[in-house]
Amino acid sequence: MKATLAVLNQMQADGVIGAYAIGGAVGATFYLEPVATLDLDVFVLLKPATGSVLLTLSSIYDYLKARGHRIEGEYVIVEGWPVQFLPPAGPLEEEAITQSVQVEVEGVSVSVMTAEHLVAIALATGRAKDFSRILQFIEAGALDTARLDALLARHGLLAKWAGFGEKFLRDTP
Amino acid sequence: MSDWMRQILESKRAMRSRLASLPIAEKLALLEKLRGRSLAIRAARLARLTKPALKTP
Numbered sequence: 001m002k003a004t005l006a007v008l009n010q011m012q013a014d015g016v017i018g019a020y021a022i023g024g025a026v027g028a029t030f031y032l033e034p035v036a037t038l039d040l041d042v043f044v045l046l047k048p049a050t051g052s053v054l055l056t057l058s059s060i061y062d063y064l065k066a067r068g069h070r071i072e073g074e075y076v077i078v079e080g081w082p083v084q085f086l087p088p089a090g091p092l093e094e095e096a097i098t099q100s101v102q103v104e105v106e107g108v109s110v111s112v113m114t115a116e117h118l119v120a121i122a123l124a125t126g127r128a129k130d131f132s133r134i135l136q137f138i139e140a141g142a143l144d145t146a147r148l149d150a151l152l153a154r155h156g157l158l159a160k161w162a163g164f165g166e167k168f169l170r171d172t173p
Numbered sequence: 174m175s176d177w178m179r180q181i182l183e184s185k186r187a188m189r190s191r192l193a194s195l196p197i198a199e200k201l202a203l204l205e206k207l208r209g210r211s212l213a214i215r216a217a218r219l220a221r222l223t224k225p226a227l228k229t230p
Contacts, residue, residue: 001201001202001204001205002198002201026201026204029197029200029201029204030197030200031193032189032193033189033190033192033193033200034192034200034201034203034204034207035204036204036207036208036211037204037207037208038208038211038212103197105197105198105201106198136189139186139189140189140190140193142193
């Protein structure tokens with residue numbers, strides 16, 4: 001994993017990607033107990049290719065392929081870990097990248113989404129496993145509630161949050 | 174909920190809390206192990222699914 005994270009930093013240093021932030025289960029592991037997963041989700045701000053205004057993932061694939069990393073469907077196998085590069089789907093993911101926090105992992109500095117952004121994205125995604133992860137964050141006391149409330153309000157997720165609370169937290173003391 | 178079940182849930186909560194407070198490098202090492210196990214389980218399941226069915230005499 002450390003080697004995979006180092007490749008991300010090198011990609012940024014080489015200008016292939018702009019800012020990035022680790023999300024998904026690996027991102028959650030920075031705040032919770034280790035969360036089983038098969039892949040690494042990396043949200044990236046893409047840089048347009050020279051002479052183009054289009055933002056695509058092809059420059060990422062080309063860069064990694066040229067360095068011997070294998071492409072498998074939507075994943076690139078980077079130092080043994082399948083990595084999925086995800087451009088932001090909207091303002092929430094964009095903010096999650098720009099407001100990510102730096103964490104040191106055995107000498108490698110990595111950008112990780114804040115706990116509140118991970119929860120907001122999980123809420124917006126809305127699969128059963130996302131709801132389960134939100135509950136883990138709540139149970140672990142890993143959230144700054146004022147910060148989360150502001151974030152949810154900013155991104156129009158308060159109604160969804162209320163629905164989540166009604167469904168899953170009604171009997172919680 | 175019975176006291177017995179409450180104790181089990183409490184011990185699970187305590188273990189999760191202990192794991193959550195480990196240094197991040199240790200947590201990522203555990204993540205690698207979990208991934209290895211998940212892949213092994215998945216491979217075993219696939220092998221079972223692709224095994225030809227036994228013919229009854």
